Amino acid sequence: MPAKLDFDALVACYYRPLYQFAYSLTRTESDACDLTQQTFYIWATKGHQLRDESKVKTWLFTTLHRQFLETRRRYNRFPHQELSEVEAELPTVSPQTFGQLDSAQVMRALSKVDEVYQAPVSLFYLEDYAYKEIAEILEVPLGTVKSRLARGIAQLQKILADDLSAENKANM
Amino acid sequence: MNAEEAKKILLLYRPGTSDADEPEFAEALRFARQDEDLRQWLAGQSTVREVIRVRFKQIPIPEGLKEQIISERPWKTLVVSRQEIFALVAFVGVALLLGFVLLWSRPHPAENRLLSFENRMVRAALRNPDYGMNLVTNDLNRIRAYLAEHHAEADYTLPTGLSKATPIGCVIVSWEGHTVSMICFKTDRPKAANENSDLWLFVMNQTALSNLPGRNPEIASINRSTAATWTQDGKVYLLAVDGNEEDLRNYF
Numbered sequence: 001m002p003a004k005l006d007f008d009a010l011v012a013c014y015y016r017p018l019y020q021f022a023y024s025l026t027r028t029e030s031d032a033c034d035l036t037q038q039t040f041y042i043w044a045t046k047g048h049q050l051r052d053e054s055k056v057k058t059w060l061f062t063t064l065h066r067q068f069l070e071t072r073r074r075y076n077r078f079p080h081q082e083l084s085e086v087e088a089e090l091p092t093v094s095p096q097t098f099g100q101l102d103s104a105q106v107m108r109a110l111s112k113v114d115e116v117y118q119a120p121v122s123l124f125y126l127e128d129y130a131y132k133e134i135a136e137i138l139e140v141p142l143g144t145v146k147s148r149l150a151r152g153i154a155q156l157q158k159i160l161a162d163d164l165s166a167e168n169k170a171n172m
Numbered sequence: 173m174n175a176e177e178a179k180k181i182l183l184l185y186r187p188g189t190s191d192a193d194e195p196e197f198a199e200a201l202r203f204a205r206q207d208e209d210l211r212q213w214l215a216g217q218s219t220v221r222e223v224i225r226v227r228f229k230q231i232p233i234p235e236g237l238k239e240q241i242i243s244e245r246p247w248k249t250l251v252v253s254r255q256e257i258f259a260l261v262a263f264v265g266v267a268l269l270l271g272f273v274l275l276w277s278r279p280h281p282a283e284n285r286l287l288s289f290e291n292r293m294v295r296a297a298l299r300n301p302d303y304g305m306n307l308v309t310n311d312l313n314r315i316r317a318y319l320a321e322h323h324a325e326a327d328y329t330l331p332t333g334l335s336k337a338t339p340i341g342c343v344i345v346s347w348e349g350h351t352v353s354m355i356c357f358k359t360d361r362p363k364a365a366n367e368n369s370d371l372w373l374f375v376m377n378q379t380a381l382s383n384l385p386g387r388n389p390e391i392a393s394i395n396r397s398t399a400a401t402w403t404q405d406g407k408v409y410l411l412a413v414d415g416n417e418e419d420l421r422n423y424f
Contacts, residue, residue, distance in 0.1 A: 011241050020231040029234055030296045034346070037292065040241045041348060071346055095219035106227040125221075125228040128189045150183055157220060 011040055014060055017126060021061060024122035025068050027111055035071075039064040061127075061137045065119055097164055109159040117152025124149055175210050178203045182214055186221065240295065244288045286381055289347055290401060293354070294394045294412045296345070297372045305341035305356060315342045315355055325353040325375040325407055333423040334411070337371050350380035359413065370414040371423065378408050389424060391417055400424075 018039055022032035042063050050059050110118055123134050135145040181200040184191070191197050204210045307318045312330075320326035324344045337357035345352045353376070356369040363370060378384055385408065389400035398420045399412035413420045 007245055008242055011238055015238050015241055016233050019233055019237060020228065023231050024228065033234055033237055033240070034292065034296060036237065037241050037244060038346070038348065041244065044245055070349075095216040095223075098220045098223045101223060101227055103227045103230040103232075106224055107231070122228065124184075124186075125225045128186060130190055131184070131194075146184060150180060153183055156224070160224075 007040075007044060010043070010056065014057060015040070018060055018064055020126055021122055022064055022068070024107065024110060024126065025065075025119060027107055031071075035064055035067055038067050042067075058129075058133055058136055061123070062139065065137055066139075068119075097168075098160065100164060100167075101160060105163060106156075106160065109156055109163060112159050113152055113155045117148050117155060120145055120148045121152035121156055124153065173199065173203050175203075175207055178207075178210055179213065182210075183217065185214070185217075187218055240291075244291060286383060286385065286401065289376070289381065289408075290392065290394060290399055290410060290412075292347055293345070293352065293372075293374045293410055294397055294399050297354070297369075297412060298397055298414065306343045308341040310339055312339050315339060318342060319344065319353045324351050325377060327405075328353065328373075328375040328407060328409070329404060330373070331411065331424045333421075334373065337423060340369055345374075347376065348380070350376055352376045359415070359419070361415070361419075372412050374410040374412075376408050376410075378403055378406050381408055384408060391420065393417075 015036060019032055019036045022035040022039075023029070026032050026035065039060055043060060047056075047059070050056065110121065113121060119138055120134060123129055123137065129137070131145055131149075132142055134149075135142045138145060140148075178200040181196050182204065185197050185200070192201065204214050306322075307315060309315060316326050319342060322344055334357065337359055340356050340358055342353065342355045345354050352374050355373045355375075357371040357373070358369055359371050361370070384403040385401040387402060387404065389402045389409075389411070391398060391400045393399075394412070397412050397414050398417050399410060400420060401408065401410050403409070411420065411423060413423065
C-alpha cells in the first residue's frame with residue numbers, strides 16, 4: 001500500500017484493477033472510466049474518514065461498486081434480489097478448449113450472466129480477495145457471496161462453453 | 173462428504189490463495205486426494221479458472237486514464253494522519269502569514285471543479301461519441317419528455333443556432349453524483365463510419381457547482397474539441413463540438 005496514502009501513488013497502485021472491475025460491470029470504456037474517476041474523487045474528498053489504512057483497497061472497490069449500483073438503480077431500477085435456487089450445472093467441455101477464448105468473449109459472456117452474480121464473479125477472477133473481503137465490498141453476507149459465486153461461475157462457464165461450441169461448429 | 177458436495181465447495185477454490193486455510197476447502201481437498209475422478213475434475217477447473225482469470229486481467233486500460241484521474245484531483249485531497257494534525261495546525265499559522273500572496277495566486281478549488289466537469293463530460297463524449305444513448309431519436313420533444321420522465325434536467329433552453337444541428341438522442345450521465353442531461357447532435361461535417369455524434373449539450377443543475385460560469389458563454393479548448401460553458405435560469409450549460417471555435421460559434 002502506498003505510504004501515507006499519497007493520492008498520486010494510490011491512483012498509480014489501484015487505477016488498473018479498479019478500472020478492470022468497473023469495465024467488467026459496465027462493459028463500456030467511458031462508463032468504466034467515469035466510475036474509476038468518480039471513485040478516486042470520492043476518495044480525495046472523503047477518504048480521510050477511513051481509520052484503518054490497510055482497508056484502502058477494499059474501501060475503493062466498495063465505493064466503486066456502490067457508485068455502480070447507484071447508477072444502475074437510477075437508470076434501470078435494477079432488481080437486487082436473490083434469483084431462483086436452481087443450481088446451474090457445470091459444462092462438460094475440455095478445459096483446454098477454454099484457452100481459445102479472448103478477453104472480449106469473456107466480457108460478452110459475463111454480460112449474459114444474471115446481473116446479481118456479475119460483481120462477485122468479477123472480483124473472484126480479478127482479485128485474490130478472501131471471500132470475507134468480497135462480502136465486505138459487495139455489502140452482503142458471506143453465505144450469500146458464496147452462493148452467488150457458485151451460481152455465477154457455473155453460469156459463466158456454461159455460457160462460454162456454449163459460445164465455444166457454437167463457434168467450433170461454425171468453423172467446421 | 174461425497175464427490176458432489178466436494179465439487180460444490182471446490183468450485184470456489186483458488187489454488188495459491190488463502191482459500192486452502194479455510195476448513196471447508198481443506199476438507200474437500202483431502203477428499204479429492206482420495207478420489208481420482210474428483211482430482212481430475214479439480215485440475216480441469218483450475219485450468220479453466222486460470223484462463224478466465226488471465227482474460228479478466230487482460231482488459232485493456234485506456235491510455236491516459238491515470239493522468240486524467242490525477243489531473244481531476246480536487247483540492248480536498250490533503251489527507252493527513254492524526255499525528256500530523258498538531259504539526260499541521262502550527263505550520264498553517266506560519267504559512268498563512270508567509271503564503272498569503274501565494275494563496276491568492278493559486279487557482280481556486282471551485283475553478284477546478286468547473287474544469288473537472290468540462291473535462292470529464294467532453295473527454296467521455298470524445299472517447300465514445302454515442303455514449304450508449306438511452307434514447308435514439310431525431311425528435312427534440314421526445315428527448316425532453318424522456319429526460320423529464322427520468323428526473324433529469326429537461327427544462328433547458330437550447331441556443332438558437334443549435335437548431336441547425338440534427339439531434340440524434342440523449343443519455344443521462346452522472347458527474348460527482350449529480351445528474352447531467354446529455355443531448356447528442358450531429359453537425360453536417362463528414363464523419364467516420366462509426367461516428368454519429370459530434371456535438372453535445374450537457375445540462376446540469378447549477379447547485380452542483382459552487383462557482384459558476386457567467387451568463388455569456390465562456391469558450392475553451394479541450395483535447396481536439398471546443399467547449400463553451402454558461403449559466404442560465406438555474407442551470408449550467410456545456411456545449412461541446414468536435415471541432416474548433418468557429419465551428420462552435422455556429423451553434424449560438
